[in-house]
Amino acid sequence: MKAIVYNKYGPPDVLELKEVEKPIPEDNQVQVKIHAASVNYGNLVLLKGEPFVARFAFGLLKPKYSIPGGDIAGRVEAVGKNVKQFQPGDEVFGDLSGCGWGGFAEYVSVPENVLAPIPSNMSFEEAAAVPMAAVTALQSLRDKGKIQSGQKVLIYGASGGVGTFAVQIAKSFGAEVTGVCSTRNLDIVQSIGADHVIDYTKEDFTKKTMRYDLILAANGYQPISVYKRALNPNGIFVHVGGSGVQMFQTLVLGPWISMTGSKKMGGFLQRPNQKDLIFMKELFEAGKVKPVIDRRYKLSEVPDAFTYFAEGHAQGKVVITI
Known part of the structure; x- marks a missing residue:
C-alpha cells in the first residue's frame, strides 16, 4: 500500500510517499481502508518533535511512529476473530493518536474501540475532519x-x-x-x-x-x-x-x-475515546454541529498540506483525500 513515511524529525519535506506493507489485523483489530484523513496540531508536534518534551512520548532521537496521521474515516475491510462491534463494509471514523498513529496511508489496522460508525449524514471527508x-x-x-x-x-x-x-x-x-x-x-x-x-x-x-x-x-x-x-x-x-x-x-x-x-x-489535553466519538456522531446527525473544511489535498500532497497548516491560518480543517 501507499503511505506517507518519515524517519527523522523536521519540516514537511522529510515526509515521503512510499510503498509499505499492508497491516494485517490482529485478533482484536479492525483493518480499515482509509478514504480520508485530516491534519491537526498534534500532527505538527509528531512531525517536528517540538516541543522537545513531546519526544519522550514520540521518540527521543527519531520518530517512534513512521507513518503520521491521527484522524481517519473509511470502510472496514477485515476484522480479527475477537472483534464484536464491526464487520466488513461498515463505514467508520476515529482518532489513532492513542494507538500508534498511521492515518496517512491507504490502510490501517487498529483496535475496535478507537472507531465509531460514521454519522449517517456525513461524507468520508467530513467525518475525517471530526475526531481529534x-x-x-x-x-x-x-x-x-x-x-x-x-x-x-x-x-x-x-x-x-x-x-x-x-x-x-x-x-x-x-x-x-x-x-x-x-x-x-x-x-x-x-x-x-x-x-x-x-x-x-x-x-x-x-x-x-x-x-x-x-x-x-x-x-x-x-x-x-x-x-x-x-x-x-x-x-x-x-x-x-x-x-x-x-x-x-x-x-x-x-x-x-x-x-x-x-x-x-x-x-487541557484531549483523551481519545469511543464514547465521545459517538456523542459527537449524535450531535452531527441532529444537525447541531457541522465540520468546516478549508482545503483538501491528495495523499501525495501531504507535505504541502502540512506547510499550509503550519502557517496557522486554516479556516476549520485541512483534509487529506485518499
Whole structure:
C-alpha cells in the first residue's frame, strides 16, 4: 500500500510517499481502508518533535511512529476473530493518536474501540475532519470547563479546527457564545452560530464590558492575565492551543491563580475515546454541529498540506483525500 513515511524529525519535506506493507489485523483489530484523513496540531508536534518534551512520548532521537496521521474515516475491510462491534463494509471514523498513529496511508489496522460508525449524514471527508478537533472541543468545554446552559462563553481562535467545533458545541449546550477571530474569518464564525463575533485586529475583547463564565483559548498569544481579567468571578479559563509562552504561563501560573482566587485557569489535553466519538456522531446527525473544511489535498500532497497548516491560518480543517 501507499503511505506517507518519515524517519527523522523536521519540516514537511522529510515526509515521503512510499510503498509499505499492508497491516494485517490482529485478533482484536479492525483493518480499515482509509478514504480520508485530516491534519491537526498534534500532527505538527509528531512531525517536528517540538516541543522537545513531546519526544519522550514520540521518540527521543527519531520518530517512534513512521507513518503520521491521527484522524481517519473509511470502510472496514477485515476484522480479527475477537472483534464484536464491526464487520466488513461498515463505514467508520476515529482518532489513532492513542494507538500508534498511521492515518496517512491507504490502510490501517487498529483496535475496535478507537472507531465509531460514521454519522449517517456525513461524507468520508467530513467525518475525517471530526475526531481529534471535535473531541478536544467537547472535552475542554464539558469536562474541564463545566459548561452550563445560559453561560457566557468566549472562544478565542474560533475559526480554526478546534474553534469551529467549540463554537457549535457550546451553542448545543445552550451557551451564549462569543467568537474571536481575524477579519477574514468573521463570516465563517457567524455562519456556524456564534452570537457575537469580535475581530481581534480591531477590538480588544478585554476592554468590552462583557465578562465570561468560560473562556476557551484554541489559539492566541495573550498572557493569561488578559483572560483572567475577562472572567466572571468563579469563571474558568481552559487553554488547548496558542503560543508556547501562553502554554507555559498556563502550566506555571494557572495552578497558583486557581488556588489563590475564585477563578480557575488551566490547560487541557484531549483523551481519545469511543464514547465521545459517538456523542459527537449524535450531535452531527441532529444537525447541531457541522465540520468546516478549508482545503483538501491528495495523499501525495501531504507535505504541502502540512506547510499550509503550519502557517496557522486554516479556516476549520485541512483534509487529506485518499
